[in-house]
Every structure is written in C-alpha cells, then in structure tokens.
Amino acid sequence: MPTGPSTDRRPPRGLPVNEVIAVGALVALATWAWLVWSGRGAAPVDLGPLDPGRWFPGRSLAVADLPLVVALVFGGVPLVWDLLTKLCAGTFGSDLLAGISIITSIVLGEYVAGVLVVLMLSGGEALEARAVSRAGDVLNALAKRMPTLAHRKTPAGLDDVALSDVAIGDVIVVLPHEICPIDGIVVAGRGSMDESYLTGEPYRMAKAPGSAVLSGSINGQAALEVRTERVAGDSRYAKIMEVLRTSEERRPRLRRLADSLGAFYTPLAVAIAAAAWFASGDPRRFLAVLVVATPCPLLIAIPVAIIGAVSLAARRGIVIRDPAILERLATCRTAIFDKTGTLTYGTPHLIDVTTLGTLPEADVIALAASLEAYSKHPLAAAVVQAAADRCVRLLDVENLAEKPGQGLVGKVKRLNGGTETHDVAITSRQKLGADAATLPPAAGGLECVVVVDGTPQAVLRFRDSPRADGRSFVSHLGPAHRLSRVMLVSGDRESEVRWLANLVGIEEVHAGIQPEGKLEIVEAATAEAPTMFVGDGINDAPALAAATVGIAMGTASDVTSEAAGAVVMDSALERVDELFHIGSRMRSIALQSAVGGMAASLAGMAVAAAGYLPPAAGALLQEAIDVVAVLNALRVAWRPGDLTDYR
Numbered sequence: 001m002p003t004g005p006s007t008d009r010r011p012p013r014g015l016p017v018n019e020v021i022a023v024g025a026l027v028a029l030a031t032w033a034w035l036v037w038s039g040r041g042a043a044p045v046d047l048g049p050l051d052p053g054r055w056f057p058g059r060s061l062a063v064a065d066l067p068l069v070v071a072l073v074f075g076g077v078p079l080v081w082d083l084l085t086k087l088c089a090g091t092f093g094s095d096l097l098a099g100i101s102i103i104t105s106i107v108l109g110e111y112v113a114g115v116l117v118v119l120m121l122s123g124g125e126a127l128e129a130r131a132v133s134r135a136g137d138v139l140n141a142l143a144k145r146m147p148t149l150a151h152r153k154t155p156a157g158l159d160d161v162a163l164s165d166v167a168i169g170d171v172i173v174v175l176p177h178e179i180c181p182i183d184g185i186v187v188a189g190r191g192s193m194d195e196s197y198l199t200g201e202p203y204r205m206a207k208a209p210g211s212a213v214l215s216g217s218i219n220g221q222a223a224l225e226v227r228t229e230r231v232a233g234d235s236r237y238a239k240i241m242e243v244l245r246t247s248e249e250r251r252p253r254l255r256r257l258a259d260s261l262g263a264f265y266t267p268l269a270v271a272i273a274a275a276a277w278f279a280s281g282d283p284r285r286f287l288a289v290l291v292v293a294t295p296c297p298l299l300i301a302i303p304v305a306i307i308g309a310v311s312l313a314a315r316r317g318i319v320i321r322d323p324a325i326l327e328r329l330a331t332c333r334t335a336i337f338d339k340t341g342t343l344t345y346g347t348p349h350l351i352d353v354t355t356l357g358t359l360p361e362a363d364v365i366a367l368a369a370s371l372e373a374y375s376k377h378p379l380a381a382a383v384v385q386a387a388a389d390r391c392v393r394l395l396d397v398e399n400l401a402e403k404p405g406q407g408l409v410g411k412v413k414r415l416n417g418g419t420e421t422h423d424v425a426i427t428s429r430q431k432l433g434a435d436a437a438t439l440p441p442a443a444g445g446l447e448c449v450v451v452v453d454g455t456p457q458a459v460l461r462f463r464d465s466p467r468a469d470g471r472s473f474v475s476h477l478g479p480a481h482r483l484s485r486v487m488l489v490s491g492d493r494e495s496e497v498r499w500l501a502n503l504v505g506i507e508e509v510h511a512g513i514q515p516e517g518k519l520e521i522v523e524a525a526t527a528e529a530p531t532m533f534v535g536d537g538i539n540d541a542p543a544l545a546a547a548t549v550g551i552a553m554g555t556a557s558d559v560t561s562e563a564a565g566a567v568v569m570d571s572a573l574e575r576v577d578e579l580f581h582i583g584s585r586m587r588s589i590a591l592q593s594a595v596g597g598m599a600a601s602l603a604g605m606a607v608a609a610a611g612y613l614p615p616a617a618g619a620l621l622q623e624a625i626d627v628v629a630v631l632n633a634l635r636v637a638w639r640p641g642d643l644t645d646y647r
Helices: 017-038 063-088 096-108 111-135 137-145 236-249 253-280 283-293 296-315 325-331 339-343 361-372 380-389 433-438 470-481 494-504 515-528 538-546 558-563 573-609 615-637
Strands: 149-154 157-162 171-174 184-188 191-194 204-207 224-228 318-320 334-337 349-355 397-403 407-413 421-427 446-452 455-463 485-489 508-510 531-535 549-553 566-568
Touching (some): 017 063, 063 096, 318 573, 334 339, 339 531, 361 380, 470 485, 494 508, 515 538, 566 573
Parallel strands (some): 334 531
Antiparallel strands (some): 149 157, 171 224, 446 455
16 A cells, blocks of 8 residues: 555556567568568478367468467467456456457468457557556656655754655654645744645745645745644645546446447357358358457547547646546536636635724734735635735734634734734634624625734625626526526525626525535435536535536645546636537547447448458458547547637
8 A cells, every 4th residue: 555645656557568469469460471472481380289280180380370370379368368357257348359359260270360350459458558548647747746755853853764654743844945745734934835736826825833734835945844744645645646546547438338339249240250150151251250340449449539538628727537527518407606716716805894993904904914824715815915905014923723614813923013922813703702793794795803812803804706707608508518507506695696696697596505505405406407516615525526527616625626527727617618528529539439430340240241351351451440440539639729619
C-alpha cells in the first residue's frame, strides 16, 4: 500500500509485451515475404517431433514458414492463453474470435493468416495501452513534482527523512521556494504559499502561525515550520492522485456496451463461419470468416474515443473523473444549480459597514482584514480588498483558528501599537446568541459580524455579482440540450436567491436549503428524470454525488471534486456547455467507429463465407477496417472549432 504520492512512481501500466509481440509478428511477416520473393523459402524443413507433417498427414513445413511458426509460438500462444484464462473466469467478448482464429490457422496450416491475427490482436491491445497510458501522464507529472524527503525538526537540528517516515505531530521545515510535502498547520514563521496547483486560486495565500498548508503548494521566500496533520498517504495531494487514478481505471457505459455487443457478435460470427464450412465442406472458409470478424473496432475504437474526449476536456480546463458522464449528459432533462460560484462569480464585494460600538469603520476594517488575510472563506477576499481600497495597513496575527461553521478567530496586534492584542472573531449573527438582539435587522445580500474583545463592533454586508453569460446560458439549455426543467437551489435567503433567479431567467427557486435539503431535492428530481447538478461548495457534495451528472465548479474543495463526475477548473459556464458538446461528439464518433467497423466486418464475412476471400486476404481486409475505425475514433481528440453554441 503506498504511503504517499511520491511512492507511486511506477512505470506506465501495460509493460509493452503486446508491442513486442506486434513487432515480432511484423518481423516474421517481412521475413516470410522476403524468403518467398527471393525464392529461398520453398525448401522443405523437418523439425523432427515438432514437424506438423507428423501430426497432420500431407502437411509439410517450408523454410518460409519458420518465422511464421516462431511468431505463432511466442506471440500467438501467450495471447490464446490469456483469452482462455478469461474464458475460464466466465468473461468473454469479441476478442475470443481472435483466439479461435489463431488456433484454427495453426491447425489448417494457414500460418500467414494466423500471424496477421496475432498482429491485429497484439497491435490493437498495444494501441489501447498506449492511449490509456496518456491518461497517466497527469499522474506521472504529479508524482515527479512531489518531494521524496522532508526536513524534520529535531533537538539536534534538521533531519532529512523519507516522506513515508513523517508522522502526525512531527514539525517539518519548508524552506523557501520548496514544495510542501505534507498537510499541516504553521507553527512558526510568516510568509506565503502558491496553492494554485491544488486549489486553482491564481494568487498566493498568506501564512502565519495557525494557518493551514496543503501538500503540493509552493513556498514563498520565507521558511515555515509546519506541524504535520496528516500522513503523506492521507494528504490532499495523495487524495488528488487517487481521484485521478480511480478516474483512469473506470470503465464507462460505452465500453461496457462494446463488451455487450461483442458477446452478441462473437456467437454470430462463429455461426456464420460454421455455416460456411458446413455448406462448402472447406474448413478454410471457417477460418476466413473468423479472421474477417475479429472486431478491433469494438476492442480499440471505443476506448480510444473515450480517452480522446477526456484529453480534449482536459485541454479545455475540465477534469473528467467519471468518463461515463460523457454519455449520461445527453440524457439529462433537469438542470439544478447552486447559487454562489456557479451562476455568480463567487467573489462578493463589501457594500456596507454598519458600526455598532466605539471603534470607527477604518479600525474595524483593519482588524477584520488582518484576520481575513489568512482565510479562504468567500467573503475574506472582499474584506481584504476593502482594506486595500481604503489604504488600511494590516496588523500582525497569531493564534489563528478557523473551524467549519464556527467562524474565524485570532489575536490581532492592538491598533495603538505595543505587544498586546485584540481578540477578534468574524462570525454570523446566528452564532452570537443573546448579542444578536443588538444587531440591525437582516437585509439583502450576505453578511458577517465582527466581534472585538467579546463585543460586536460591526456588521459587514456583501453582494455577489451574477455571471455576465448566466441568462444566455440558462436560456439555451432547453433548445440546445433538451433540458426541460431548470432549478436554482441555495442556502441563502429567499430575497437574495429570487434576485439572482430573475436576473438569469430561472423560475423554479428553492431558498434557505440545507445540504440534506439539497440532497432530497436532487433525489426527488432524479426519480422523475435524469439530472445535472452544478455546485461548488462542500455542502454541495451529497447533491453532486446523487445527481445523474455532478459538475463541480472550481477546485477549492477536494470533497466537492471527489463527489463530482467532472470538475470545471476555471468555474466558467462556457466550459459546462463545452462538456455537453464533447460528450455528444464522443458518443457519435465512438458509435460511428464501432457500428461502422462491425458493418464492414459483416460484409467481409459474407464475402469470405462465399469463398471469395481467403484467410490471409481476410486478415488484411480486417486490418484495413481496424485502421479506418481507429483513425475515425481519434477525431474525438481534435478540437472541432467552437465548442459552445450560446452567446
């Protein structure tokens, strides 16, 4: 079991055994062709007990056949053994036809046809392994950038230890410009860290004693001492790698559909081949039909199309965790949106400061912004920006703490200087208890309360801005993507949610909804029709998981990202629309390749059954069909111009 992300530096899956077999088959065919062309391959060969003539009277082995026999022994036998193992395990699909073809070609002495089938099967699996390995590029990049050592602080100084040896409670020193190896809490030092690689936030986060740090973030110019809160294997960085690995290994419904089609296609092909043999009395027709029937369009084209779609989405800033959503999106008939960060920018602005005590507005802003500079709460950036706009100087902070649902607390250096501090808390009116009676009535927008030394000193009010393309995006969902119902669900007050709904054109509104309420709404809607839920907060995770398709906007919350089937990195509605089109395009091209390839194979099987296509020529025909099907599937990865259809 890996102990951390740095231990996962394994070579790409699928060590190139199939590539070696495919190259060996090509070399064998080239050698056979040269021997035949040069006239040196007609001489008979006696292999003693292994000579086919001893087992099949009338069969002789020529020099030109030797490279083909070698390829069948060292390439065909392992492939057939693997297929037999799957068959014994109760798993079989269209690739079983290739195994039958190889065995039949050996029995009938059609070595060229047998080697061509080996080339098709091994080459196809090698191509799929190559394509799948591209999905591991991100994993490899993540693993390579993560440090393998940590600077553990001891009474004797710094001791470089393996990341797997770091325990919870150890104090790690992160030197300037180093990548932080663990998740933890700053216990000494002040500075900043670049967390954009993990959170998508395009700015550095200030760090002081009490601040949380994430593994994978890049330290600034000051050394920080960090107390480990999670071992490497449980860190945020490791979790992201595990999410990517899980996504890579999932088999979407389109791939399972290929297996189902193969289970139907295999007995059909065998039946046609057997009928041709029975009608003609020629066993070579049986082999000819089978080699034409080898269904690489099913085995390769669909996985290639899926991986192409995932690759295209990644280039557009969309991480596909569950490739099956690419197909399910087209079935969705209900769209459910969270409010903040989805249909709004998720960047509220401070619009009002109502002072309650003796402190003037500038002092309240100074104290609040000094504390909020170390927070990732959506309102924190607005307070810090307000301080910058007012040219307010931030103060030193210590003993910082921020527990979910409890607000932000810390000690801020006194306004008049000296070594004493103010106890400052930024919280909600619901957390104040009896002191809430001293606050002004609640108004529209978001708010927080600044408490200094135990006394409420101000109410800060904020308002978020709706996305500029929100109305056009919502209005086009029905005509373009057949979504007949659009809902806005939020935990905010009714007035605030209605205000946004009117701006973007949504009529069905659910306000003041807690996370369990969102889950109930999504489950009820999904029971009626497939749903798409778009959200960005931790409280959206249950709803994202329950929806037919869950789309997380941004990566500020790993919980949200893990619950979603796709993550839109830059939180743009345009990317959601692109996801619809990528999924539709993938399904269309994948089915073109699979069904078109099967249809061409069936036509070739009919010609072979009629005796007009010998086994070797049938294998070459199937190779041509495979190449066309895979080339068509590769079109999925090409960006087809504009992927959006709304303005």
